[in-house]
Structure formats: structure tokens, C-alpha cells
Amino acid sequence: MIRRVALAVLVVLVLAVAGCVGPAPRWSAPKPGGPAAPAAATVNWRPCPDTARTALGRTPDNVTYECGKxxxxxxxxxxNGGKQFGIAxxxxxxTHQTNRIGSLVVNPxxxxxxxxxxxAYLSVGLPADVTQRFDIVGFDPRGVGASDRVKCFSDADLDASFGADPDPVAQADFDKAVALSRKMAQSCGTRYGDTLPLFSTEQAARDMDAIRAALGEPKLTYLGYSYGTLLGxxxxxxxxxHVRALVLDGAIDPTLDSVASAEGQAKGFExxxxxxxxxxRSNASKCPIAPDARATVTSAMxxxxxxxVTGSGGRAATAGWIQTAVVASLYSQEQWPQLATALDNLRKGNATGIFRLADSxxxxDARGRYSNLFDxxxxxxxxxxxxxxxxxxxxxxxxxxxxxxxxxxxxSALNLLCAQWPGKRDPYPAGAAKGAPPILVVGTTGDPATPYEQxxxxxxxLGSGVVLTWQGEGHTAxxxxxxxxxxxxxxxxDLTVPAKGTSCPAS
Known part of the structure; x- marks a missing residue:
């Protein structure tokens, strides 16, 4: 989940699930804090080792897990209007924390x-220097996962959207893409109506302050990846x-409108x-599609x-599914050999690897059912x-x-879903965090989804941002x-800020 960016388009595959085709921001800064909020709510925590086991495939030793809403x-x-969302x-x-600082709130x-x-992932994936000092607290934002969630796309429509040609040239093919996106957008409007604007980023950011208060933290310590940097x-x-420390890894430029952001992402993936x-070309023994990977992908599509090529149950490995597999593999250099092998097998008539990458x-899942990620x-x-x-x-x-x-x-260009979205809009503010302490902004020079320029x-x-650069490949550092x-x-x-211009080598 760390290496995921947003799809701005579902009908014709855009380039990401990490949020990244950014909408037009609101330039008039909000009043800090906004309207008076209700008294801080509480969380009724309960042990949930099974939730961790589902995510990790095991229950780690020396870590306790609690869940609540x-x-x-x-x-x-x-x-104070009365209606509420439950945030998971x-x-x-x-279990052996020393010199505990507090809670580290995280978003993927x-x-x-x-x-x-x-x-769950970071409880075993972060350095001990951090897990021994902080509780790791994750939340499903409003509309997501185990929180009160949005679900309005059918599995059949999601299959159609991912499988559709990513570049419908003929007018008839383009019209089909427009019609499918309109159908999907209308399904959300029919189900959620006037509540659709309430799933905006600004609303979720205000939820974060309620989480901070419920945790008993006077100030927020936060680690956000990709779209999580915009939320932060x-x-x-x-x-x-209310900020103690924010790490924003895989940064999104909040001042870009949706077109500029989409073009930046297209350039980043290229x-x-x-x-x-x-x-x-340099590792032909590990890359069976060498020397010309681009020609291989273009030919395959x-x-x-x-x-x-058809796979199990007659499922067709269309151009859309191939591009999805390619996009998925560019999030991490570790997946490059898998992509090369999958493309080699595809030209031999075996689409298993393509579907494995794309479905992840x-x-x-194996039954053709989707989570609500894309809704x-x-x-x-x-x-x-x-x-x-x-x-x-x-x-x-x-x-x-x-x-x-x-x-x-x-x-990347075809943001057909939002172009036909039925709900009202609630653009987020873009401006300085006046009065905030130094905020650490981390970027990867080879990042496809949130290009380093952002x-x-x-x-x-932000005004108080400090840049940390990784000279690596993939999404987030x-x-x-x-x-x-x-x-x-x-x-x-320790709240020690890296020296100006700090840059880390690829390995």
C-alpha cells in the first residue's frame, strides 16, 4: 500500500493509485481550525491481532494490536449537525518500548x-529506533476500507475500466469509454447524492485533528506517503x-491543477x-525482453x-490490463525483473504474470472482486x-x-470520471503553514507517480518545508x-532537521 497512487480516471487507466492527479486547489486560505468542534471523542480500543494477521499473514511477536472507531x-x-462518520x-x-514519545499517525x-x-505493515517494517519510541497509529480515512466507506462501482464495471484500451483512438471506442465513465459516476451520485463532497481532502484533514485529540497528543507526529503528503x-x-513533526514522503505539489498534475505524472512514468x-539493456541476463523493452510493450499492447492472450477462465489480457501491469511494476525497482518475465511470458502465450501484477x-481478488479503493x-x-x-x-x-x-x-489525459462527476466540489486549500515547525519533505529522483520536481x-x-532527496527509483523513499x-x-x-541540500545515494 505504500507504493500506491491515485487513478484520476478509472475508465481509461491513468497512471496511479497515490494520489496524484491533483485537482485545482482553493487559493483562499481557510481559517485555522475552522468552526468550533465538538468535545474530543474517545476510542474504545479492543485487541485485534486477527486484523494484523490478515494484513501480514502472521501475528508478529512483541507487538500488540488494538483497533477501534x-x-x-x-x-x-x-x-454539531448530528450526522457522523466512523473512522477505523x-x-x-x-511490547518493550523505551523512552516513549507518543503516537506516530500514518497514511499510505x-x-x-x-x-x-x-x-500493521509498519509495525514490523519501520526501524526499531522509531517503533521503540512511538505507537504506530493508522486510520482508514472517511470513505475508505473499514471506516464508513464509499462503494458504488460494480466489479463488472471495474473489470471493464481496467481492461479498456488506455488510448481509444477511434471515436466509437472513445464514446464507449465516456459512456462507461458516465455510468460509473452516476452510480455514485445515485447512491450518495449530496454527501459526495463530504469525502474531500479538507474534511479528512480535519478528521486527523480529531484523531490527534482522541489519542491525547498535544501535537501531531505524522508520516504520510504519496497522497498522504497532500493530506498532511x-x-x-x-x-x-498542532504540528510536532510531519514526514511527507512522495510529495505532491498542492498548487498544481488537475491538468498540470496529470501531465507531470505522464512525464514521470515515461x-x-x-x-x-x-x-x-544493462542486465540482459535478468531481462528476457532486452534490448528494447519499450518496443516489447508497444508490440504487446x-x-x-x-x-x-487469454488466461484462466477465458479472461483476456487486453491492452488495458497490460498497461496496468506495467504501471504497477514501476512503483518499485524490485518489481522490474517480474515485469520483464511477465512480458516475455505474455509473448509466449502465458498471461499469468501480467494478471498477477495488475490484480495486485x-x-x-481471485474471484474477480474488488476492494473499495477505487470507489x-x-x-x-x-x-x-x-x-x-x-x-x-x-x-x-x-x-x-x-x-x-x-x-x-x-x-493520463482522460480524466473522464471527474469530468462527469455528479457531486458538488470542495477543493482543498493550498498555501503556507504559518506558525508550523520544520516539516520534512522527502522526494525520490526516479519517482514515477509523484515526480521529484514536486x-x-x-x-x-508550506514555508517551513525542508527537502530530503533520495537518488533512487520507485515511489517513496x-x-x-x-x-x-x-x-x-x-x-x-529528536526533531533534528537534515542539513539543507541533504541527498542520499540510491543504495
Whole structure:
């Protein structure tokens, strides 16, 4: 879940589940804190080792797990209105903590990723320097996972959206994509109606302060990945004096509108694919599609448009599923050999590897059932975006970006779902976190989903941001290497900020 970005489009695959096709922000800064909130609620914690076991496949020794729900106002603009959402929480605590500092609240991005699952993963994945000093607290944001959630897409429609051609050139094919996106958007409008704007990022950021209060923390210590950096940045603007330490890893520039953000992501994935191709050429023994990985993918997708390879149960490995597998594999360099093997097997008539990669990304199980990741992803992204271009403008961008970003440009352009979204919008604020302490903003130079260029921009926008760079590949950096881990650990535990210009090597 750490390496996940957002899909701005479900009908025609965009480039990410980590939030990243950013909507147009609201430039007028909100009043810090907003309306008076109800008295701090409490969480009725209960042991939940089974939840950790489901996420991890085992129950780790020397860690206790507790779960609970926190009730928050559905609308923070009217916090005493009566209606509430339940926010699911997990707290993981090492049994032999020493010099405990407090709680580290974590979010995996998406939007739509489960922070409950992330807390389980990080309870065994973070350095002991951190787990011995902090409880790891994850939450499923409103609309997500075990919280009161959004679910309005059918499994059949999600299969159709992922399997659709990522670059529908013929007008008839494009019209089918528009019609499917309209159907999916309307299904959310029919089910949730006027509540759709309540799944916005600003509402979720205000939930975070309720979580902080319920944990008894005077100030928030937070680790957010990908879209979680946007959530943290909005929190810092709303509650700058409530910040102890924020680590924002895989930074999103909150000042970009949806078109600029989508184009940045298309460029980022093209760059990451070029890096994968270069690795193939230099490591032919590990890359059976060498020397020309791009030609292999282009040929595979063209062939799939005519006669797709079929897998178990007659499932067709269409161009859409192939691109999903490629996108999934670019989140981590560790998956590059798997992608190369899957593509090699595909041209031999075996689509198993392609489906394995794509289904992991899509959160599709063996029965063809999906989680609500993409329902929540759409609800948040579209609620945030007040200025989605019209369908005809997206069609123009599709053609233009095909020339600039051949593999990923067309699908990045086609934000068809938000273009037809029925709900009102609630764009998030973008501006300085006046009064906040130093905030650590971490970027990876080879990041496809949140391109590195956004890292210094987020730091500058916040005003108190400090950049930490990883010269690596993939999406997000902490805790990938000793250098990155050491810098982040010191910041979280001692509030020691890395020196200006600190950059860590790839390994």
C-alpha cells in the first residue's frame, strides 16, 4: 500500500493509485481550525491481532494490536449537525518500548489506501529506533476500507475500466469509454447524492485533528506517503500550531491543477519506464525482453488490441490490463525483473504474470472482486477538483500527449470520471503553514507517480518545508536505505532537521 497512487480516471487507466492527479486547489486560505468542534471523542480500543494477521499473514511477536472507531462529524463546517462518520483505527505498540514519545499517525496515500493495514505493515517494517519510541497509529480515512466507506462501482464495471484500451483512438471506442465513465459516476451520485463532497481532502484533514485529540497528543507526529503528503500539507495549513513533526514522503505539489498534475505524472512514468528500459539493456541476463523493452510493450499492447492472450477462465489480457501491469511494476525497482518475465511470458502465450501484477495493483481478488479503493479514490479526487476539464478538452489533450508521452500520455489525459462527476466540489486549500515547525519533505529522483520536481515545490509552498532527496527509483523513499532512515529517524525522535541540500545515494 505504500507504493500506491491515485487513478484520476478509472475508465481509461491513468497512471496511479497515490494520489496524484491533483485537482485545482482553493487559493483562499481557510481559517485555522475552522468552526468550533465538538468535545474530543474517545476510542474504545479492543485487541485485534486477527486484523494484523490478515494484513501480514502472521501475528508478529512483541507487538500488540488494538483497533477501534472514532466518530467524527460528517461535515466539519457544521460539526454539531448530528450526522457522523466512523473512522477505523489501529494502534500497534512494541511490547518493550523505551523512552516513549507518543503516537506516530500514518497514511499510505491513494486516496483510498488503508491506514489500518499500513499500521500493521509498519509495525514490523519501520526501524526499531522509531517503533521503540512511538505507537504506530493508522486510520482508514472517511470513505475508505473499514471506516464508513464509499462503494458504488460494480466489479463488472471495474473489470471493464481496467481492461479498456488506455488510448481509444477511434471515436466509437472513445464514446464507449465516456459512456462507461458516465455510468460509473452516476452510480455514485445515485447512491450518495449530496454527501459526495463530504469525502474531500479538507474534511479528512480535519478528521486527523480529531484523531490527534482522541489519542491525547498535544501535537501531531505524522508520516504520510504519496497522497498522504497532500493530506498532511492541508492539515499543516489548518492546524499549524498542532504540528510536532510531519514526514511527507512522495510529495505532491498542492498548487498544481488537475491538468498540470496529470501531465507531470505522464512525464514521470515515461521517465521511469526509460530507466527500466536502460536497466534491461544493462542486465540482459535478468531481462528476457532486452534490448528494447519499450518496443516489447508497444508490440504487446498492439497485439492485444487485435487478438489478446487469454488466461484462466477465458479472461483476456487486453491492452488495458497490460498497461496496468506495467504501471504497477514501476512503483518499485524490485518489481522490474517480474515485469520483464511477465512480458516475455505474455509473448509466449502465458498471461499469468501480467494478471498477477495488475490484480495486485487493482486490489482484485481471485474471484474477480474488488476492494473499495477505487470507489474512494474517485470520491476524494473528484470532490477535490472544482475545475475538471470538459470531455472534449480531454480528447484534445489525449491527442497532444500521445505525441509527448507515447505510453502513458493518453491515459493520463482522460480524466473522464471527474469530468462527469455528479457531486458538488470542495477543493482543498493550498498555501503556507504559518506558525508550523520544520516539516520534512522527502522526494525520490526516479519517482514515477509523484515526480521529484514536486518535492521542492511542496516544501516552498508550506514555508517551513525542508527537502530530503533520495537518488533512487520507485515511489517513496522511507525506510529504503540507511541514509534515508537515519535522517528521518532523527527528525521523528529528536526533531533534528537534515542539513539543507541533504541527498542520499540510491543504495
Amino acid at each position: 472514532l466518530n467524527v462529524p460528517q461535515d466539519w463546517a457544521n460539526p 483505527l489501529m494502534r500497534a505498540r512494541a 496515500g491513494g486516496p483510498g489506501g488503508s491506514g489500518v493495514d499500513l499500521a 500539507a492541508v492539515y499543516a495549513q489548518l492546524f499549524p500550531t 521517465r521511469a519506464f526509460d530507466n527500466f528500459s536502460a536497466w534491461c 498492439d497485439s492485444a488490441r487485435r487478438t489478446p 495493483y487493482a486490489e482484485r 474512494a479514490n474517485a470520491a476524494v479526487n473528484c470532490a477535490d477538483d472544482a475545475n475538471t476539464p470538459a470531455v472534449d478538452k480531454l480528447r484534445t489533450l489525449q491527442s497532444e500527449w500521445r505525441q509527448k508521452y507515447p505510453l502513458f500520455g493518453p491515459s 518535492t521542492p515545490k511542496l516544501a516552498e509552498t 522511507y525506510p529504503q536505505t540507511r541514509c534515508i532512515s537515519s535522517a528521518v529517524n532523527r527528525y521523528l525522535t
